[in-house]
Amino acid sequence: MIQLPNTLSLSHRQSLDLGSVTPASQAFVTAELASRIEQPLLLITPDTASAYRLEQELHFFAAGLPVKLLPDWETLPYDTFSPHEDIISERLRCLTEIRQMTRGVVVVPITSLMQRIAPPEYLGSHSLSLKRGQAVDLNAFRLELENGGYNNVTTVFQHGEYALRGAVLDIFPMGSDLPYRLDFLDEDIDSLRSFDPETQRSLEQVESIDLLPGREFPLDDDGIAGFRRRWHERFNIDHRKCPVYQDVSSGIAPAGVEYYLPLFFERCGTLFDYLPDNVTLLRCDGIEAAADHYWQDIHQRYEQRNGDTQRPVLGPAELFLPVPDLFASIKHYPRLRLGRDGVSNPEYNLAAASLPVLDIDSRADDPVAALRAFSENRRILLCAESAGRREALVELLQRHHLRPTLIDSWQAFESADCDLAITTAALQESFAFSAPTAFAVVAEPQLFGRRVSQSRRRRKNTSNNAEAVVRNLAELRIGAPVVHADHGVGRYLGLHSIDVDGQSNEFLTLEYADNAKLYVPVSSLQLISRYSSADEELAPLHKLGSDQWSRSKRKAAEKIRDVAAELLDIYARREARQGRAFSLSGDYQQFADDFPFEETPDQQLAIDAVLGDLRSEQPMDRLVCGDVGFGKTEVAVRAAFVAVENNTQVAILVPTTLLAQQHYESFRDRFADWPVKIEVLSRFRSAAEQKQVISDLQAGKIDILIGTHKLLSSDIRYANLGLVIIDEEHRFGVRQKEALKNLRAEVDVLTLTATPIPRTLNLSMSGIRDLSIIATPPARRLSVKTFVRERDDALIKEAILREILRGGQVYYLHNEVKTIEKAARELEAMLPEIRVGIGHGQMRERELEQVMSDFYHKRHNVLLCSTIIETGIDVPNANTIIIERADKFGLAQLHQLRGRVGRSHHQAYAYLLTPPAKQLSRDAEKRLTAISEADDLGAGFTLATHDMEIRGAGELLGEGQSGQIHSIGFSLYMEMLDRAVKAIQAGKAVNLEDSQADHTEVNLRIPALIPDDYLPDVQERLMLYKRIASATSDNALRELQVEMIDRFGLLPEACKNLFRCAQLRLKAEALGIRKIEASAGGGRLEFAEDTQVDPMAIVQLVQKNALRYQLDGANAMRFKEEVESPEQRISAVDDLLAALTPSTK
Secondary structure, three states, X not given: OEOOOOOOOOOOOOEEEEEXXXXXXXXXXXXXXXXXXXXXXXXXXXXXXXHHHHHHHHHHHOOOOOEEEOOOOOOOXXXXXXXXXXXXXXXXXXXXXXXXXXXXXXXXXXXXXXXXXXXXXXXXXXXXXXXXXXEOOHHHHHHHXXXXXXXXXXXXXXXXXXXXXXXXXXXXXXXXXXXXXXEEEOOEXXXXXXXXXOOOOEEEEOOXXXXXXXXXXXXXXXXXXXXXXXXHXXXXXXXXXXXXXXXXXXXXXXXXXXXXXXXXOOOOEXXXXXOOOOOEEEEEOOHHHHHHHHHHHHHHHHHHHOOOOOOOOOOHHHHXXXXXXXXXXXXXXXXXXXXXXXXXXXXXXXXXXXXXXOOOOOOOOOOOHHHHHHOOOOEEEEEEOOHHHHHHHHHHHHHOOOOOEXXXXXXXXXXXXXXXXXXXXXXOOOEEEOOEOOEEEEEHHHHHOOOOOOOOOOOOOOXXXXXXXXXXXXXXXXXXXXXXXOOEXXXXXXXXXXXXXXXXXXXXXXXXXXXOEEEEEHHHHHHEEEOOOOOHHHOOOOOOOOOXXXXXHHHHXXXXXXXXXXXXXXXXXXXXXXXXXXXXXXXXXXXXXXOOOOOOHHHHHHHHHHHHHHHOOOOOEEEEEEOOOOOHHHHHHHHHHHHHHOOOEEEEEOOOHHHHHHHHHHHHHHOOOOOOOEEEEOOOOOHHHHHHHHHHHHOOOOOEEEEOHHHHOOOOOOOOEEEEEEEOHHHOOHHHHHHHHHHOOOOEEEEEEOOOOHHHHHHHHOOOOEXXXXXXXXXXXXXXEEEEEEOOHHHHHHHHHHHHHOOOEEEEEOOOHHHHHHHHHHHHHHOOOOOEEEEOOOOOHHHHHHHHHHHHOOOOOEEEEOHHHHHOOOOOOEEEEEEOOHHHOOHHHHHHHHOOOOOOOXXXXXXXXXXXXXXXXXXXXXXXXXXXXXXXXXXXXXXXXXXXXXXXXXXXXXXXXOHHHHHHOHHHHHHHHHHHHHHHHHOOOOOOOOOOOOOOEEEOOOOOOOOOOOOOOHHHHHHHHHHHHHOXXXXXXXXXXXXXXXXXXXXXXXXHHHHHHHHHHHHHHHHOEEEEEEEOOEEEEEEOOOOOOOHHHHHHHHHHOOOOEEEOOOOEEEEEOOOOOHHHHHHHHHHHHHHHOOOOO
16 A cells, blocks of 8 residues: 555664654554564554554554554552552563564553563463363462462452362463363363353353463562572661561562562563564654653652662662663664654655545535545545444435445455445544555544544443342451341351251351350341441340340331331322333434443443333433443433433533533533534523523523523423433432422433432332442453552652653642642642642632643643542543542542542552541541442442441431431341332231241251352352342242352252252242241141142142141141152152142143
8 A cells, every 4th residue: 555665674783764654654554564574573662652552553454463562560660559460461461472473563662661571481481381181280280370479369350360169260360361260170170161250150161271470570489589689689788677578588479579570580681582583673753752751760769769778779770771771772673763754765755645624514515525625536544433433424424425335444445446435443643645546544533623532342241230239248247237137136256067957057157145146047048137327336236035126126117117108109109190201213323323432231221221211101210320430421311312302301410510511511522413402501601691591491492401400490491391310419418309309290300320329329229219230340441549548748749750650640639728729839849840730619610611621631730629520520641639638528429539530441549648547537437448448440339338337328208317227227127118118019918027927947957058168268158148048039049050050160969958948948938838847757837827828738638648748736737758868858848849839720
C-alpha cells in the first residue's frame, strides 16, 4: 500500500531515518515494515500511554503477526508498592515469548527498557511444564510452587495463586489467561482443565500447561542467601532494624522489594538480553527527551530516600541503565527511526498526505459533503469503534447516498477493489498516503469530532442473587453473633465433628448466656442466620430455655404481621393500578447499538428487566444498584428512550447541579442523532431561561427534563409524564421521596444508586420494589487500593507524585471551605511542579463549571475540592483520591468518593487520612475498617448492608425506627417478613413463632457430612451446608453436586448421604411430614397438621401389613424393617414416601 525504501535489510550498528511518519500512521508503517522485514522488530515509544495505543493499533494492521507489549510496573522508582499481579504476569509472559520470536513486533516504553530485570537464566531455570499423565510428587511440587512465588489460598481468583484440596490442585499460572484444575490419581496427573475464576466451574480439557515463576526474583533458599550476602556487601547498617531484610530472610516478599532486585542476582539483565539476535529496532520521536526526564526523576527520588537507615536504597545505576549506556546498547542493533519531519534523502520520505476537516455536520444540507469530496480520488477505510457504531454509521452514510462496503480486517481492505469501506477498529487518529495508490484511514472521532469510548471485553455471565449478599454465612468469625430461629441470639464457636449413635456428624456450635452450648446439625442450617443490626458488640445474648427469646420473637411477629399486611396493601394497590404499557419500536435496536461499550452481563440483565417493566401494565418501581462507573446511566438512557418513543415525558431527578449538568451533556451526546428535546433546570440557568423551560414543558415541547429537586415543586406541570428516573437516590430525604411517591401512582419510577440507603434496600429485599444489581466491573478495571493512614506530609507527597509521574491526576478532598485556599498554598509549597485547581459548593456556578472542565481537560493535575465531587463528573485520568479527615464521613459517602477514581485500567489508590488513632470515635473506626476491607469491585451493595448494620435498618414504611429489628436481627426479620407476605398471599394463617413449621427434620443415623479431608476450609464447608439446607428443588441439589465434584473432586460416601437426605427432606416437605427418623431396626414419621398425605393411605398401609407398619399416637407412624446399610435405610424411607404420595389422577 505504501512505497518503502528498497534497502531495508540493515547490517549491525547501521541506522536509517524514515521521514513523514505521523504519530497516527506509526502503527501502520510498523506493520508494513514487519511484514517486509522477515525479522522481529522492537518498537520503542516515549511513554506507556503511546505503547498501549500502538499495541492496540498493531493488532489491527498486523493481524497475522505476533504483537507483544512489555508493560510498565506502574510504580515510582524506589516505591514502597509492588506492581499488580496481572502486570507481573503479563511481563513474565512477554519476556518468555520474546526469546522464541522469529518475526513480529514487541512494543516497549523507554522507561521499561531502562529497567534492569532478572537475567534470562532465571526464567529458564524456574519455569516448568506439566502434561497429562505426568508423575508429580505433590509435596515437593507444593514446595516448588511456594519457592517460585505462588501463594497458597483457599479459592483461586488471580495470577500467582494455587489451592490444594485433597487430590485436586487449582493454579493460576503467571502469563496464562485462565487458571487450571489438575486432578491427581495417586501421583499421576489424571486430568488438566481450565476453569472460570468467577464461577469456579471447569471449562475445557487441555493436554499440557506451562508454569512461569510467580515473581521476577527468586525467593527460594539460594535466592534468600544471595540476597543476604549482597545486602551486607552493599549496606553497612544494622539489618535487625530493616523490615525489608527481615521479611526476605523469612521468605516473605515485602511491598516494593522489586527495587532491591540486584541483590537477588550476581548480575541483572536488561531487555536487550532477551532479544533475538536478528532483531531490528524502531525508534519513535521523543525517546531521548523521555529517557533524560525519567533519569532525572530517578535521581531526585534517590536523593529524597538516601540515608534512610531502615530502608536503605540502591544507587540509580544499579537499578536502571544510565542514559549513555542505554543509547550505547541501542547502537549495537540495526535501527530505523520513524520521524514526523521529512529527511534530506527524498527516497526515505513516505508519501504522507494531510487530511482535510471531515466532520459530519448534521445541520448541513449534505452532512457528508466533506467526506464525499475527499473520497473522489482515493480509497478510504472508515474505522468505527464497535459493531453498533459501525451499523449506525453505515445507515447514516446510506441515507446520503454513500454506500461503504463492510469488511472485517485490514488485509481484506488491501485486497478488495472497493473505494469506500468500513470496519471496526479502535483507532483514535486518521492518516492518509498519496502514493503509490492514494488511500486514507479515517477514524470515527474524525467524523463526529468527539471521542467515542473504548469497547469492553465481555465477562462470563454470573447470575446475581441479592439474597446471597446479605445472608452469607461465609463472613462469620468465631465469636460473631448469630440468630437461631428457635433459641435466639448466641455466639458462633465454629464447626465441630461429634459422634452420635456411633456415627460422626458435623454440628455448628453456638454459645448462649451462662456458657450454655447449643449444637445445631448441619442439615438444619436454614434456621441459622447472621445477626445484623446496629452494633455487633451490643447484640443481645439470650438464655437457653427462658422465654426471653420467644417474647422478643412474638412481639416482632405481631409487628411483622402488620407490616406484611401493609406491604401487601401497597403491593395490591400497585398491582391493581393500570399504568401504561409501553411498546418497543424498531428504532430501539438501533439506539441500543449506538452504545459504544459492550454491555456487561449484569447490565444486560438490568436493561432487560427494565424493558420488561416498561412493557407491562403495572407501574414500574425498580431499584438499579450498581457500583460507581459500572454503567447504571445507560440503563436509564434506554428507559428514557422507550418512554420518549411512546410520546411521554421523562423527568430525571439528581441531587446536585453538577450532576445535572453532566447528565445533560451525556444524554445530549447519546440522543445526538435523534429528534429528542432535552432540557436542564438548575442554577446554571438564568430565571428567564428557567421560566421558558417550565412553559415549554407544560406545552409538551420538552421530552426529557433533567434537574435537582426543583422538579418536585408545585409550579412545574408536565404535559404527559411517563417515567421518573432518580439518580443517586441516597441523597434525597424522606419528604422528597414522599412527593415522588405521589407521582408513583401511575408513573414508572426507576431509581439508580451505588450505595442504597438502608430503607430503600429494605424495600427491595422484601420484594416491594424490584431490584437489579450490576456487580460486574467493566473489563480491565483493577479494584481501588485503599489505605487508612494518619495524616503525614511525606505520604501525601508520595501519593501525588506516584499519580502525576504516570500521567494521571489527583482528587484532594478538603472539606473546610474556610481553609481550602490555605491548603492549596501548602500543597503548592510542598510540590512546586503541580497545578492545583480549587472547587467547592460556595463558588459561583460558572466558576465551578470552569474549574471542573479545566480539570477534565488536564489543565490542572490536582483538584483540591470539597465533597461537591461526590456526585461529580467522571475523569477517567484521575486515579488517586486523598481524603482528609476521613473519619467524619459516612460509609456510603466514602464509597461514593472512592468511586470517583479507578475508572481506567490503571491501579487506583484511595488514601483516607485521619487524626491520631486516639481521637477516632468507635463508629468512625468501624466505618474505616469496613471500607478498607471492602475494596473489591462491586462492593457498594455489600457496604450498604454493612451500613444497615452499623446504623440500624429503619422501619420499612414509616419514618420511625424499628426496635424489633435490633431484638431479632435484620436477616431473621426479613426472613419472617418474607414468610408472612407469602402466607397472607396464599390465604393461610400466619404462624411466625414456629420456625419449624415448614421444615422437615431428617435423621437416619448415618454419616451425612462433608469430611474435612475432602474440604478442609471451614468457611467453605459452612457455605455449602447452608446452600444444601436451603435448596428448594432436586434440580438445585443436582447443580450443587455437579459444582462440588468439579471443584473438589468426587464426592465421598458421607457427602453423597448428605445430598440423599436433602432429597428426602424435599419430598417430605412437599407431603407435609415434620420429622423422619430411622435406625437399623426401622423408623418413624411424624406428620404436620396440614399434611398432604391422605389418612386413608396410612390406614390401608397399616391394614395390609400390620407387622411392619403401626400408628404411633395421633400424628405419627412407625415402620419396622432390618435396614443395616445407609443405602437400604435411604431406599426404605424413599419407598415409604412414594407409597404415601397421593396419586395425581
